[in-house]
Amino acid sequence: MSSKLSLFEIELLKTKVFQAARDGRAISIFSMLWNLDRETVVNEVLNHHTSEQGQWTTPLIIAARNGQDKVVLILLSNFNANVEQTGTVKFDGFSIEGATPLWCAAGAGHHNIVKMLIEHGANVNHTTATNSTPLRAACFDGRLDIVKYLIENKADVSIANRYKNTCLMISCYKGHKDVVQFLLDSGAPMDERALCGATALHFSAECGHVDIVKLLVEHAAQIVNNNSGLSPLMVAAECIEVAVVEYLTSAQDCCLQSKIDAYELLGASFANDKEQYDLEKAYLFLHKGMVERYKDPKRVLLKSVLPPVSAYENHVECQTLEELERIQLIPGALHMEGLAVRERILGSDNQEVAHPVIYRGAVFADSGSFDRCIALWLHAMQLRQNVKRSISKDLLRFAQVFSQMVHLGNLPVFESVLEVFERGTVELKNDRERLKNSPDDNENLQEIYEENFHTLLYLLIIATKLKPSVHQITEVCRAVYKLLQQHPKLRNGYTPLHMATASGTIVDDFHVNDVVSFPNGNLCKLLLDCGAEVNARDKLGNTSLHLIVQYIHPINDFENLHTCMMALLKAGAHLDIRNNDGKTASDVATTIVAEAIIRKNNVISLKCIAARSVKQAGVPYKGFIPRALEDFVLMH
Structure with missing residues (x-):
């Protein structure tokens, strides 16, 4: 220095x-x-x-x-x-x-x-x-x-990044033909495979760079399938890259089945794509595929169709030109034909299958056909979850549409809400596994976990607004119990009960905030009825009672304040538990209303008095009493 x-x-x-x-x-x-x-x-x-x-x-x-x-x-x-x-x-x-x-x-x-x-x-x-x-x-x-x-x-030129993407792959993806040519001339490996199994040819086909596809083919690039089982031709069809499909299907070595699959997948994708929706082109390519199937009368290639899917209105794929021609002018039938074709060709475990299903569901929601929307979205959610894909966005999407329905007075079917909640509970468990297995992505995965946690509470509040029957209440309680068994918490130590009683709990502002708010008395009661720990403390030592007594709208929302406080007290909330600052719920109460409720119900048990006496007198107790009692004394 x-x-x-x-x-x-x-x-x-x-x-x-x-x-x-x-x-x-x-x-x-x-x-x-x-x-x-x-x-x-x-x-x-x-x-x-x-x-x-x-x-x-x-x-x-x-x-x-x-x-x-x-x-x-x-x-x-x-x-x-x-x-x-x-x-x-x-x-x-x-x-x-x-x-x-x-x-x-x-x-x-x-x-x-x-x-x-x-x-x-x-x-x-x-x-x-x-x-x-x-x-x-x-x-x-x-x-x-x-x-x-x-x-x-x-x-x-051969060094690949952590995803095994090479310089040639990124050049093909971005469409830089002159760079691709120079890399090839410089000896860049052409048939290397990325972590997803894709080659440079896949990347150029996916993005519609037909001139680069031709260049790679001229250099004898290998035609292989990626990890999803798709060739460059099928990738181009799925991504609606018509020029690439037409070029690759015109190749002499393109077999008839590959050509048919490409045409049908291309048509099916046109039928339900958000950006390139075109029913005329959808029918055109579906028709081309069917023509190819019957091109040789002695060797007709019939479809191996999947069982009907209820979400697709049990639509059965067309097997003949006549059947296809009958639905040419029926948009709804073409939409379902497209979804069924995509799922058959791509496979139910392909992550791309769900996107058009979700889009079609959103179109139904926009037109007020909520039942059709929910059926499609439930199917898409099942497809994703079956192959361990994240359903975080699906969960929130459901909370939004359910909230919209409640707000409009068109109540969703209780069983649908419950199914989404149950799938969300499974997803929360999957989130924790991902956190455990991917420490490098901890921050992002923790954020997703907490978003899903919030969404599950939205769904429970929505469920309480549906006037459930006794049997349905039993079912939802069973589902909530399974959630509580996971002991979910936010980073600040909030349990579901803390979130139910905290006015600062985040609410999504797209339809959800029309019907969901915190604190929420009904949710608080439901969680307690299902076994939520009433005296659980967050990282600052606060119990749910500490949080609810700080609610700043005690007059215009008295019912929520009163419901939460009474439910907590009846469930055994200890009034004398002190947080990390040494304050009880009474000490942190911000309104006269909350203080009045505490005074009216201020019954301190003998065991609480004993615990406080042990703490105040400095009596050694650790190791001399059961561990559960040690925690009890520590709270006081």
């Missing part, structure tokens, strides 16, 4: 140098650093990371990212900045961790800076946290000039 600068001055210098590098003020950087000790002060300043707008970068990294070539030149030539520094930068809204200055320059298309960095010894194959190379970054943006320069300087 230089004796000429104080700690404060060095910290200020770090900020000023970073800002100058970010903004391209090269001369300012030179003047600020030239007379300072290189080994101590300059080194510390240039290796310091600054956090700004979601990025965590050094002066050299931010200069390379922003294309400040003069700054980069000065930092490299005059101050020997470390070219292998890594930081976090943002590209197109995505955070890239472990990015070097070279990766940033290549990704942002700054050829001059790429050249400078390599001339100053930058490792051309230094990867990010996801194993992305500078070459991959340049391929993503289609910068052929940078791609050529990197390869000329020993960039390895």
